[in-house]
Amino acid sequence: MEKIKKIRAIYLLPSFFTNLNIFFGYLSILATFREKYLWAAYWIIIAAVMDAIDGIIAHSTKTQSDFGIQLDSLADAFSFGAAPSLLLYSWGFRGAGFPGFGIFFSFIFLAAGILRLARYNIIQMSKPNRKFYTGLTVPSASLLLAAIVLWHSQPIRTKLSTFLLAILVVILSLCMVSTIKYRNFLSFSFRKKINLQTTLLIAIIISSLIVYRHIFLLIFFAINVLSGPSIHAFKLLKKKIQKKSMPHKNGNSIGN
Numbered sequence: 111m112e113k114i115k116k117i118r119a120i121y122l123l124p125s126f127f128t129n130l131n132i133f134f135g136y137l138s139i140l141a142t143f144r145e146k147y148l149w150a151a152y153w154i155i156i157a158a159v160m161d162a163i164d165g166i167i168a169h170s171t172k173t174q175s176d177f178g179i180q181l182d183s184l185a186d187a188f189s190f191g192a193a194p195s196l197l198l199y200s201w202g203f204r205g206a207g208f209p210g211f212g213i214f215f216s217f218i219f220l221a222a223g224i225l226r227l228a229r230y231n232i233i234q235m236s237k238p239n240r241k242f243y244t245g246l247t248v249p250s251a252s253l254l255l256a257a258i259v260l261w262h263s264q265p266i267r268t269k270l271s272t273f274l275l276a277i278l279v280v281i282l283s284l285c286m287v288s289t290i291k292y293r294n295f296l297s298f299s300f301r302k303k304i305n306l307q308t309t310l311l312i313a314i315i316i317s318s319l320i321v322y323r324h325i326f327l328l329i330f331f332a333i334n335v336l337s338g339p340s341i342h343a344f345k346l347l348k349k350k351i352q353k354k355s356m357p358h359k360n361g362n363s364i365g366n
Contacts, residue, residue, distance in 0.1 A: 123171070124178055127164035128185050131157045135189025139196055147201045151259035154197070155327070157189040158249045179234050183227045190252035191223035198255065198279065205265035206272040215279045222283035223248040229287075243292045246285035246338060250292070254282065254331040260324045285335065292338040 138153035164182065168174045195216045203212020226248050233244065266272055 124164045124168040125181060127160045127167065128178070128181050131160040131164065131185045131189050133157075134160060135185070135193045138189070138193040142193070142197045142200050145200065145265075147197065147259055147265065148263040150193070150197050150201075151256040151263070154189065154193055154252055154256040155260075157193075158253055161186065161189070161249055179231060183231055186248050187224055187227055190248040191220050191227070194252040194255050195220040195223075197259065198275075200265075201259055201263075202266050202275045203272060205267045206269055208272060211272070211276070215276045218283050219251070219279050222286045223251065226286040241294055243294055245288050245290060246282065246292055246335060248286060250331065250334055251282040251286055253327075254335050257324070257327040257331045261328050282335065285338065288338075290338040290342045292334075293341075 134153045134157035138150045138157065141147070141150035141153060161182070168178060198219060199212045199216040203209070203215065206212075226245055229244070266275060
């Protein structure tokens with residue numbers, strides 16, 4: 111009986127953090143309505159932390175379930191789809207005097223995020239590779255937007271900045287629905303030991319967050335977004351070079 115209660119408690123723990131994810135996403139939307147954009151960005155980042163803890167706990171305790179997958183996707187659609195799209199419109203597009211323009215591009219981000227989550231749910235029905243994700247994750251795209259808001263919390267007023275933001279939204283949306291592989295940096299378990307290099311890296315990240323919080327978050331999330339296309343382009347270039355070198359090898363063998 112005690113063992114059954116323990117198992118139920120373990121399954122409730124990931125769901126608890128998923129609900130915290132939803133709560134902080136809700137706070138972000140409220141902050142956006144009040145035009146507290148700095149806080150709206152902070153709440154999205156905290157929601158992402160809750161989402162990461164939820165996944166790590168579920169993986170470490172082996173308590174993944176179909177219910178948990180659906181709940182997590184719905185939470186992500188709310189906290190990293192709806193909340194950032196509203197923030198995009200209010201902070202990034204409305205102030206420049208293009209309300210219709212802002213609605214269009216904010217919706218593109220929301221639609222791409224939901225499509226990405228729907229595909230993720232289908233992939234999860236099979237045996238997914240936890241080391242890689244297909245396409246940029248919705249939280250990763252939202253975190254870059256949140257980091258930009260933290261860097262410049264004042265609403266965008268110029269046409270050039272609005273245009274650049276629209277381009278960024280399109281790029282992020284395409285990355286989310288693409289088939290580019292992204293490394294899953296959270297594919298570890300609390301049960302596994304970590305080496306000294308990983309410990310040092312964690313210490314550097316924590317110290318950077320304390321001392322250079324805004325610039326570190328912006329650089330870190332930008333690198334995360336660019337990592338997938340960069341690795342993909344490198345692999346394509348490598349294959350192209352290998353194909354070009356193949357005829358020379360065949361020619362040499364025939365000549366010999």
